[in-house]
Amino acid sequence: MPEPSLRFTVYTAAEKPELLAAINQLSRISFPRFLFEGDRDISQNWDPIMERYPECQFALFEGEEMVGGGVTVPLAWNGSIDDLPDSFERILDTGERETPNVLCATAGLVVDEHQGRGISRDVLLAMRNIALQQGLSSLIVPVRPNHKERYPLVAIEDYIQWRRDDGLLYDPWMRVHERLQAKILKIMPQAAVVRGTIQQWEEWTGMKFLSDGTYVVPGALTPVEIDLAQNEGIHIEPNVWMEHKVRD
Numbered sequence: 001m002p003e004p005s006l007r008f009t010v011y012t013a014a015e016k017p018e019l020l021a022a023i024n025q026l027s028r029i030s031f032p033r034f035l036f037e038g039d040r041d042i043s044q045n046w047d048p049i050m051e052r053y054p055e056c057q058f059a060l061f062e063g064e065e066m067v068g069g070g071v072t073v074p075l076a077w078n079g080s081i082d083d084l085p086d087s088f089e090r091i092l093d094t095g096e097r098e099t100p101n102v103l104c105a106t107a108g109l110v111v112d113e114h115q116g117r118g119i120s121r122d123v124l125l126a127m128r129n130i131a132l133q134q135g136l137s138s139l140i141v142p143v144r145p146n147h148k149e150r151y152p153l154v155a156i157e158d159y160i161q162w163r164r165d166d167g168l169l170y171d172p173w174m175r176v177h178e179r180l181q182a183k184i185l186k187i188m189p190q191a192a193v194v195r196g197t198i199q200q201w202e203e204w205t206g207m208k209f210l211s212d213g214t215y216v217v218p219g220a221l222t223p224v225e226i227d228l229a230q231n232e233g234i235h236i237e238p239n240v241w242m243e244h245k246v247r248d
């Protein structure tokens with residue numbers, strides 16, 4: 001089947017290098033601060049990986065206005081469930097890489113004031129086009145289910161199976177993938193491991209942590225464990241691998 005057509009103009013950072021900073025900035029304001037500052041692999045490797053693969057970073061434009069974008073990285077994957085990266089450590093690895101055969105998304109982004117207009121589908125189509133242009137076979141995505149933060153106490157295994165009355169997945173971002181025929185592969189239980197001091201967690205969340213325990217914090221998909229004696233809060237974020245095959 002031919003790919004659905006895109007409704008926006010796409011520029012990669014290879015075509016317009018000045019867009020790299022704008023795409024990176026949009027990434028950083030689209031996710032909770034603790035993810036970018038508290039996960040070692042994300043905080044250290046995000047910028048170098050974006051710079052290394054400018055042809056994989058893109059922005060969507062409506063006229064003169066940037067309305068969305070995406071961050072992706074080429075990856076070698078042998079197609080088996082066991083070979084999928086088990087965290088952002090391998091996805092964002094800045095060392096020597098095997099010859100890539102798939103494109104891996106690390107962020108799908110829609111500018112805040114343009115959310116709710118159906119643009120996220122075009123973000124995924126732009127990623128799939130990049131995969132096709134680069135001769136890659138699939139777009140694989142560690143999906144961050146965007147409404148899981150509303151249900152932080154529900155097990156991810158249960159949440160990703162929730163369906164609406166019409167049979168489609170409950171989670172809006174997973175549903176956008178599903179509508180484009182992507183398939184769920186498996187859960188990545190420890191996609192991001194966020195560690196911070198109590199002071200950092202207080203800054204990141206605007207909350208106070210005055211006793212040990214398990215806390216629900218804004219933006220987190222699962223609770224955060226606070227240990228005052230260790231001066232540490234730990235949060236482990238699960239994501240869900242989904243695959244869009246772009247060629248047979």
Ligand SMILES: CC(C)(COP(=O)(O)OP(=O)(O)OC[C@H]1O[C@@H](n2cnc3c(N)ncnc32)[C@H](O)[C@@H]1OP(=O)(O)O)[C@@H](O)C(=O)NCCC(=O)NCCS
Nearest residue numbers: 030107108109110115116117118119120121144146172173
């Ligand atoms: C996740 C994100 C890309 C989705 O983009 P969006 O523009 O908000 O979503 P869309 O308008 O394309 O809608 C996608 C689906 O979500 C639904 N949706 C949108 N806003 C919603 C809301 N507030 N409540 C419930 N559903 C909503 C839409 O109805 C649509 O579902 P449908 O196809 O069944 O109608 C965007 O919210 C975003 O950039 N978030 C921050 C970064 C992020 O979390 N990225 C994803 C992880 S990488």
